[in-house]
Amino acid sequence: xxxxxxxxxxxxxxxxxxxxxxxxxxxxxxxxxxxxxxxxxxxxxxxxxxxxxxxxxxxxxxxxxxxxxxxxxxxxxxxxxxxxxxxxxxxxxxxxxxxx
Amino acid sequence: xxxxxxxxxxxxxxxxxxxxxxxxxxxxxxxxxxxxxxxxxxxxxxxxxxxxxxxxxxxxxxxxxxxxxxxxxxxxxxxxxxxxxxxxxxxxxxxxxxxxxxxxxxxxxxxxxxxxxxxxxxxxxxxxxxxxxxxxxxxxxxxxxxxxxxxxxxxxxxxxxxxxxxxxxxxxx
Numbered sequence: 001x002x003x004x005x006x007x008x009x010x011x012x013x014x015x016x017x018x019x020x021x022x023x024x025x026x027x028x029x030x031x032x033x034x035x036x037x038x039x040x041x042x043x044x045x046x047x048x049x050x051x052x053x054x055x056x057x058x059x060x061x062x063x064x065x066x067x068x069x070x071x072x073x074x075x076x077x078x079x080x081x082x083x084x085x086x087x088x089x090x091x092x093x094x095x096x097x098x099x100x
Numbered sequence: 101x102x103x104x105x106x107x108x109x110x111x112x113x114x115x116x117x118x119x120x121x122x123x124x125x126x127x128x129x130x131x132x133x134x135x136x137x138x139x140x141x142x143x144x145x146x147x148x149x150x151x152x153x154x155x156x157x158x159x160x161x162x163x164x165x166x167x168x169x170x171x172x173x174x175x176x177x178x179x180x181x182x183x184x185x186x187x188x189x190x191x192x193x194x195x196x197x198x199x200x201x202x203x204x205x206x207x208x209x210x211x212x213x214x215x216x217x218x219x220x221x222x223x224x225x226x227x228x229x230x231x232x233x234x235x236x237x238x239x240x241x242x243x244x245x246x247x248x249x250x251x252x253x254x255x256x257x258x259x260x261x262x263x264x265x266x267x268x269x270x271x272x273x
Contacts, residue, residue: 002106007147008209010110014117014136016202021121023194029126029172033133036164037117040140043152051147056225059149060234066152066159067246071253073164077171078260084175 007048014041028083028090032076039069105146113139126172130165137161149226 014037021034043062050058080090087094116139119132137160144153224230235243 002103005209006106006110007143009206010113012202012205012209013114016198016205017114017117017121019201020195020198023197024191025121027126029168029175030120030123030129033120033126033129033168036160037120037133037136040137040160044140044143047144047147047149047152050149050225054225056230056234059152059226059231060239062149062152063155063231063235064242064246066155067250070159070164071249073167074253074257075260077167078257081171081174082260090175 004048004052008045011041011044011048014038014044026091026093028080028092028095031092032073032080036069036073039065102146105142109139109142109146113143127169130168130172133168134161134165137165144226147226148223151226151228151231153226154228 018034018038018041021037022031025031025034043065046058046062046065050056050062083095084090113136116132116135120129120136123129123132137156141153141156141161144150144156
């Protein structure tokens with residue numbers, strides 16, 4: 001029988017894979033994809049809890065997270081395209097103009 | 101049945117997430133992410149969130165990933181940069197931090213008491229009718245604010261993309 005902790009542990013695994021991706025990759029596009037992976041794992045947690053508690057509020061929250069993620073991707077990819085024009089690279093090590 | 105689906109989906113999700121973070125080519129990563137999104141949509145159906153499963157496939161696997169693939173192909177990376185840090189320490193440190201984070205999450209999850217049996221499962225809970233009623237009554241204001249957020253994101257993206265050619269090139273008619 002699959003219960004709530006199964007879903008919670010699965011989404012923790014997916015979230016940590018996203019964290020590892022963000023910390024180890026150098027390609028800014030892949031880092032951005034890993035952020036999407038983390039957002040999705042949190043959505044899974046929300047929906048698992050919504051089902052467990054029989055409360056639809058969790059699903060409404062996921063709906064808003066999706067709307068924010070869509071906005072974030074649109075703006076983030078625009079920034080990446082501008083950065084690529086500026087630096088001609090998607091390597092995060094080359095993006096050090098704000099380094100003090 | 102639910103248990104079998106859960107484990108099949110779990111293995112698929114973890115493998116495709118590993119593809120996302122290990123693939124050399126960004127396009128392979130994007131395809132792995134699409135598989136992850138589809139698997140999560142399957143989970144949403146299992147968890148009686150049918151409407152969100154449809155939204156997941158349409159918005160995430162459809163719109164967002166097409167945007168990603170579009171940008172990857174638009175950038176047309178001639179030579180793929182070395183994807184992992186040159187220094188081994190950075191790589192190991194990243195994995196260590198991720199692992200510690202996972203152990204922390206696991207500790208937190210085992211600490212909470214989720215012993216209560218699932219409350220009465222309403223199969224209709226995640227239907228578009230039920231969710232729509234909530235969105236247009238209790239959550240009307242956040243819903244409208246989300247639409248304003250999306251509008252500002254559209255404008256922001258257009259402004260950002262337009263900016264640089266205008267500043268270093270003469271605008272052509």
